Amino acid sequence: MAKIIPTKTPMREQPAAQRVRNFDEVPHGYSLEEAVQEAKRCLQCKKPFCVEGCPVGIDIPSFITYIKEKKLREGIDRIKETNILPAICGRVCPQEEQCEKRCILGKKHQPVAIGRLERFLADWERNEGKAELPVVAKKTGKRVAVVGAGPAGITVAADLVKQGHEIDVFEALHEPGGVLVYGIPEFRLPKDIVFTEIDFLKKLGVRIHLDTVIGMITSLDELLEEFDAVFIGTGAGLPWFMGLSGENLNGVYSANEYLTRANLMKAYLFPKYKTPITVGKRVATIGGGNVAMDCARSALRLGAEESILIYRRAREQMPAREEEIHHAEEEGIQFNLLTNPIAYHGDGRGWLKNIECIRMELGEADESGRRRPVPVDGSNFMIPADVLVVAIGNSPNPLIPNTTPDIATTRWRTIETDPETGRTSKRGVFAGGDVATGAATVIQAMGAGKIAARGIQAYLETGEW
């Protein structure tokens, strides 16, 4: 048996000093040689735990074998049997908590770089320019409406169009993709990749209606008159704020607004694209998740001199992916850990000037087992900043529940669904993704989409609820 190489084959990336001034993708991806070398590290377990760790159950050992044998077509086809967005998942999935976490190699060494290999195959296919169309079943004459063109909606559409149903996707914004286009920045997920995947969907015969806000122009009940089933994948909604004084000062953004301006509206290409964004000299971001990292890293690329992160717990407790934290550190983001804002002070002319913060220390563990941060009395201090991005999460999108009184919601205002089938309390209506679970991940939204697609398929076949 060949000797085990303990570490992942490294992936080349743009040096930090260079990349903080552009919006190009940071890691370059594997070459064929690098991919084959990494594929050889896989132990090909009889009982592959990695597959169990994947929310959509990709046949991981099998696609890795194809890479080893340089049978790339077969490899990508194998992935696409279960995952229609590999180029995206290979980039943004938290593999370290899913497939790679369960990798046997990872017990002693670094796990196989499953995400990078997935990305490699997907990029190969895209660059070859000929994504193969899967076989579509005979037309069933059934029609399904999908509300929201994010990862959850896209997955439902793809799975059901293959079953021969007619699919119409309704999207509120002027571009499909959901968070993939309005939230996750270009340097982490180039938008061309998202558009290629959406094109693929269109080639399968899915119709996408943009600029269409369900609940406003068409109610859910009206959709049900025309369609045999409806899937709701409307994602996340309004941002949370902390309710501190000065929150409405000019220069204070929610993460959603900041990222939407930068990504969807392409403020980073201002003035060619006309949506403005306040660049600021010192930009502070509040939060410790992926969204906060995206904001803090975008700030530098937009031209800020300094980008500062404020997070109330310790580094180990940050919910962001390790890779993102690491990239942010490399790029020179200043981390203010165990620090919480308590008030925002203006410059007297309506603009943000100072963030008043208080130091925190870790106290007793709470129910979640994490040590709770408690403020240190009298430790108040100021962090000067002219732009502030609040990235502490958001509530689910309110539009459908607000306009559909007979759909049951939880006390967090997420839509109630049956975990086995994706059914809501309303006959013929299914839901999944962030609108049902609260903010989660791309792959979880896709997993929920897969479950709902099966639920819809069963309902269309039997007509039973």
Next chain:
Amino acid sequence: MKIIDKKIIAPNVHEMTLAAPGIAEKARAGQFAIAIPNRFSERTPLTLADWDAGKGEVSVVFLEIGDATRDLAALTTGDEMYSFTGPLGQPFDIDKFGKVGLVGGCYGIGGILPAARAMQAAGNEVVAFSEARSSFLLYWNDKLEEAAHDVRYSTSDGSLGRKGHAHDLLAENLEEGEHFDRILAIGCTFMMYRIAQVTRPYQIKTVVSMNPIMIDGTGMCGACRLSIGGKTKFACVDGPHFDGHEVDWDVVLARRKAYLEEEIVAKER
């Protein structure tokens, strides 16, 4: 979305009619749409000023003031609008209130027309207040006169109606003992603020149509947050109409401060 007709109805004021059958069918007084004139432009909220469900057409009125509205103004009859989404926001609360005053300034003169029609249909006595700097800047006088029982004009230069602003005229009417059961105001922030100030002592419910900066308009980005009665509200999904006496005007005016002075200067000139 095809632009069926585009014309200049007063200096710097444009009326645009689009083929949008779905929106025309669903639109109700007080709702808005978001337009992106071309691929590079901003998303721009516009109040729905008129529509015809039978013909499948909707009309908006806008002033050419910034980058976004310049791009809009550059489009003409026969052109395609890059993106047009609606209807958005909550409609006005329409009911039989009694005597209703509708105040419109700048784009809001167009905005009060559907409200006038709906309020009249609901059995109210409708008085419209239309204001501009000069008579040649007023528009849709005929449409308003048809939809309301009475239209009262005010112009800064006194060229039509009372010299001064709509709030001066309304204040005068109230002082003279005229009674209103409800006031709706659409137009620039400062005008709505002044109207709310005028009606406050009389405790007349005054609904203002807020126009904060918005991006998506569908309840996602949070740019349009306002402080209403001490609570954070979002104009795109909770509004855009709020009780003018509950709006925290200091915050609104501060958030608009960069532009406010120019607005006042422009209006006083």
